Amino acid sequence: MTEAHEYQALYRKWRPQRFVEVVHQEYTVRTLRNAVQSGQIAHAYLLAGPRGVGKTSIARIFAKAVNCTNPTQGEPCNQCDICKKITRGNALDVIEIDGASNRGIDQIRQLREEVNFVPAEARYKVYIIDEVHMLTNEAFNALLKTLEEPPRHVIFIFATTEPHKVPLTIISRCQAFELKLLPPELIEKRLKEICEAEKINASPKVLTAIAHRARGALRDAIVMLEQLASYKGPARIEEHDLYEIMGLASEETVVEFLKALLGHQGKRALEIIADLADRGKDLELFVDELIEQTRDWIIAAIDGQAVPAEANLSKLIELSTQLLALKRELARAWEKRILLEVKALEIAHKEPAAPAPSPQPKPSAEKPAKKAEEDKWAQLLDEVKRDRRGTVHALLVEGHPVELAEALRIEYDPQHTFHKESLEKHRKYLEEVVARVYGLPRVEIAFAQTPPASPRRKSKGAEVRAKAELLTKTLGGEIVS
Ligand SMILES: [Zn+2]
Known part of the structure; x- marks a missing residue:
């Protein structure tokens, strides 16, 4: 085996x-397997999703499965000649093109000529075009012509991290799949398996930290693990090694810095920045870490879990918006340290917002009937x-429930406005869960007819922040408590 010493x-x-x-x-995998099994192969597939979640791997497995001489239940055998060649990356009929470096019309013209030739050794010629959104418009147009009249023996698999940049004319000719970020638990599980098989000596804590840092990209997690393993040799990998090698600040530093910002301690924030700069830490990565941590706290706050005393949901959402803006500015800045210092001071010493109440119902002197209603709401x-x-x-947490005879009204x-309109999109699910908890057949989603007795203070940016919050949450997938 040549691979052994490679x-x-x-x-x-x-x-x-x-x-x-x-x-x-x-979902993607099941659908593709079924396609192979039933022989109903489309001419073009689009795999959209974040980096490092398996787009190219799935494309290659599919290329093998459709060409394998001995497939079982839609799976490639990985033993036959063609499977082995595809695995090694030297199959003549599986052509991988990096859309980022082959963006132009010439490459696509060449491709258009090539597709007309029958496969050299396999059943299908499979073109895997990675980062397909990078193609120029001309190239897309040329590609489109091929997609309109695809030769029978050709399959295109497009992969992209930015499906919104792929023209609809292309997408409409593809069977499209959206791949998901991996939850940290699954990444951690995979890392454990790898460590056992590869005899990598790593503390459980560092695996958890890597899984968290990888932000849903399994490949990134494995690359981090590998860097650490080669850095440490046979010695045990500890959590601090991760921060060291990735140029990251430790979680404690991140938490301390955020507390300094929230607690109006600009001086402390500057000390931390100085310390990070002295130790050669990457300040942009540091801001990423701040954003991540803030996001975790926002989710905790929404879930009713503990967050630091300095924080509450509205403060955290505001901080998150500020940090996201800072991240954008920092990417363009020459003097990153100075910018970070100035912004940290700005955030820390901004006119403190009035102590915002935590989003729990006021203990009220209202009738006990009201109590039961609130219980159901909490249950919902x-x-x-x-x-x-x-x-x-x-x-829902921003809404107020009103129980009517035949319906639950959410005001x-x-x-x-944004919450009200967005909730409409989830009406079907909502009706189902309301029926479950309240036993009511209908749901009304409406504006409150009279403003609440003590309207909560809201700054102009409240809507924007609410959107930002939801986007952050939605991007990270549904929350898992
Ligand atoms: Zn095979």
Whole structure:
């Protein structure tokens, strides 16, 4: 075996070779397997999703499965000649094109000529075009002509991290799949398996930290693990090694810095920045870490879990918006340290917002009947959380329930237009859960007719922040408590 003494990156070695080995993309994988099994193969597929979640791996497995001489239940055998060649990357009929570096019309023209030739050795010629959104308009137009009259023996698999940049004319000719970010637990599980098989000595804590840092991209997690393993040799990998090698600040530093910002301690924030700069930490990564941590706290706050005493939901959402703006500015700045210092001071010493009440109902002197109503509402919110409908939960917490004879009415303050409108999109689910908890057949979503007795202070940016919050949450998938 030539591979034995060839160095192979861990993530390549651990790249899934069969559909069943792909982690967390069940829907896509099942559909593709069924297509292979039934022989109903489309001419073009689009795999959209974040980086590092398995787009190219799935494309290759599919290329193998459709060409394998001995497939079982839609899976490639990985033993036959053609499977082996595709795995090694030297099959003549599986052509991988990086859309980012082959953007132009010439490459696509060449491709258009080539597609007309029958496959050299396989059943199908498979073109895998990665980052397809990078193609120029001319190239897309040329590609479109091929997609309009595809030769029978050709399959296109497009992969993209930015499907919105792919022309609709292309997308409409593809069977499209959206791949998901992996939850940290699954990444951690995979890392454990790799460590056991590869005899990598790593503390459980560092695996958790890597899984968290990888933000849903399994490949990134495996690459981090590999860097750490080669850095430490046979010695045990500890959590601090991760921060060291990635140029990251430790979680404690991140938390301390955020507390300084929230607690109006600009001086402390500057000390931390100085310390990070002295230790050669990457300040942009540091801001990413701040954003991540803030996001975690926002989710915790929404879920009713503990957040630092300095924080509450509205403060955190505001901070998150400020940090996201800072991230954009920092990317363009020459003097990153100075910019970070100035912005940290600005954030820390901004006119403090009035102590915002935490989003729990006021203990009221109202009738006990009201109490039962609030209990049901809390139960409803719990059910929604249990159903892992994080977005719906976030929308509901701003609403006020009113129990009517035949319906549950969910009222919003006029400033919550966005929440009210967004909730409409989840009406079907909502009706189902309301029926479950309240036993009521209908749901009304409406503006409150009279403003609440003590309207909550809201700054102009409240709507924007609410959107930002929901986007952040939605991007990260539904919340898992
Ligand atoms: Zn095979």
